[in-house]
Amino acid sequence: MGSPTIKHDSQTTLSEGTSREASEEAPNGSSGHPSVRNVAKLWHSSRLRDTMAGIRKYQEDDSRRLVGMVEEDPEYKLVVQGNRLIVDIDNEVILLHKYLRDVYVKRFEELETLTTNPYTYARALKAIGNHEKITESLLDGILPPAVIMVMVTATLGPPLDPEALENAKEGADMLLSLEEARDEILGYVESRMGMIAPNLSALVGSATAAQMIGSAGGLTSLSRMPACNVQVLGANKVASNMGFSKATVQRHIGFVYHADPLKDMQGDLRTKGVRILAAKCSLASRVDVARTSEDGEMGRGLREQVEQKLEKLQEPAPNRGVKALPAPDEMPKKRRGGRRARKQKESLQMSEMRKAQNRVQFGVAEEEILDGDEMVGLGMAGSAGVESGKIRASAGDKRKVGMSKATVKRLRTMSGTSGGGSAHGLSTSLVFTPVQGIELQTPQAPDPSKRLKEINEGWFSSMARFKKEKDSTGKGSN
Known part of the structure; x- marks a missing residue:
């Protein structure tokens, strides 16, 4: 693989000792900016020079292969050093770009916003220099035509003094030389990756x-x-290190x-x-x-x-298919409830006494009773409501008790009656009377008071008349 040639300027081919002496003795320019050699020192360093010499040496032998441990091979060490040198070159390019912008901003301030790439900025700076007017021929091949049209109509500032312009051009040459060195190192490292x-x-x-x-x-x-x-x-x-927002x-x-x-x-x-x-x-x-x-x-x-x-x-999610709708169910559904549900509802319903207690009669003072430590109002369930007879303490069950035919028949047998017009099966023989107290009587026996009433109405009534008895001949006598 052929290596790109690095173009060295007359000012960038200085030896290390000469460049060190020049950087130490170079004072600030008349414009107040330091010399470019005080800002960027990587190009004149021995590390870059030795690395480039080693790369050219190994590029001549493409058939070489690694033998033994990878870490001990000298070419592997050169590849690792080249990787680190690429990072240092990128940092050096950032410093040089900032230096060129600070120096050339007085001459052409809009150049920084029109060209954001450091290498393009350096080429445009060398082309424009201290020209009084920007023409398309100056920037042809460096910038796109649309950007050139904007620069042609831009207003330039005062020209730079010769020393500041010389520092700017020297920095631009150094930046472009670093670009070529970076491309050469990167090409060598990529070519040796297949071996390492x-x-x-x-x-x-x-x-x-x-x-x-x-x-x-x-x-x-x-x-x-x-x-x-x-x-x-x-x-x-x-x-994250400088405290900026992490949202984006x-x-x-x-x-x-x-x-x-x-x-x-x-x-x-x-x-x-x-x-x-x-x-x-x-x-x-x-x-x-x-x-x-x-x-x-x-x-x-x-x-x-x-x-x-x-x-x-x-891949897209698998199609699960269209699921058919269920068959319509238009049959009448069974209502939930029944005897058990009714009983539960009746057991939880509010009694008449509680309903009356929740009501208050207008214009009448409510009666209160002491329930534990607090007074409880009786509302309309007080003495006025009870005495009127409109309130019952218990609601009672108004439903008829249902009995099967077998139960009715068994009760009739036990009571000794077979007809339907006699005593009820739930009747009792104990009767409460005001005179004698509790009396035991037979339900089927006739009531003596009714018998006595019939006798009195027959013989001792005021409406009764004499009866005529029949004799043996069949004729009545008075």
């Missing part, structure tokens, strides 16, 4: 595998991590979230896919450490399993 971690690269892609190994501190460290920690590698913790911050958005197998998934399904893929990444990293599948066959098998599970998650 073939199964992990086959599962999540070379770029994601390189990021995960660099963030974990090595392949061995990654293999020792549980799946719950693998899925949060590379997660952004700025909002998504959790567990790391390198695995942006892996190739999960790019087409949305919403909650992607979150479930992160958990599935993180578990397989743990297995693939352990296989790479053990060097049991150097051709990446195990990683391709794990990726097929992940894709099958993701397709299963995206």
Whole structure:
């Protein structure tokens, strides 16, 4: 794989000692901004220079393979160092972009809002410089035509002094050189992932595998991590650490979230896919450490399993079918109730005495009685209501007692009567009289008072007349 060439300026090819002396002796410019070499020092560092030299050395030999332990191989150490260097380059680019904006804001303030990419900002700054007017030919190939049309009509500020402009251009050259170095390092790391971690690269892609190994501190460290920690590698913790709102911050958005197998998934399904893929990444990293599948066959098998599970998650729910309505039931239903229900209702109903107690007669003082420690009003159940005879203490049962024919017949037999007009079966022989008290009498015997009344009306009545008796001849005599 061919490596991109890094274009060095006359001011960026200084040796380390010369750059250190220049950065120590360089004073602030006339505009009040420090020199760009005091802000960004990574480009002139020996670490970047040694890493780039090692990358070019190993890129010439593409047929080299790892032998023995992965952690002890010098090329593996170079790959891990390249991963860490990519992170440092990104931080350096942020510092340089901020420095360029602070310096060039007096000349063109709207450039910061029209170009948000740091590399595009640096290219536009070098093209515009101190030109009195922006033309389309200056920015052709750097910005889209719509943005160029806006810049042509924009108003420029006063030109920068030569020293400030020189610092801005030097910072822009340094930023673009860092971009080229980053691309070269990233391309080398991705190309070596197939040799260092073939199964992990086959599962999540070379770029994601390189990021995960660099963030974990090595392949061995990654293999020792549980799946719950693998899925949060590379997660952004700025909002939680700086006290910003967490309402819009998504959790567990790391390198695995942006892996190739999960790019087409949305919403909650992607979150479930992160958990599935993180578990397989743990297995693939352990296989790479053990060097049991150097051709990446195990990683391709794990990726097929992940894709099958993701397709299963995206399938719609199975159709349960249309359930038929039940047959209409238009038959009259049996009413609930009956004798048992009526008895229960009657046993719980309010008595006449309680109903009268709840009523109060208008214009009449209510009678009260002492019930324990409190006075209870009697309402219309007082002495006035009782004396009037309109209130009964017990309601009584107005229903007739039902008896079967066998019971009636048995009672008649016991009472000694067979006719229907005689005494009732429930009649008793005990009678209360005002003179003699309790008397025992036979129900079937005739009443003596009625017999005495008939005799008196026959012989001693005032309306009675003499009767004529018949003799033996059949003639009556007076």
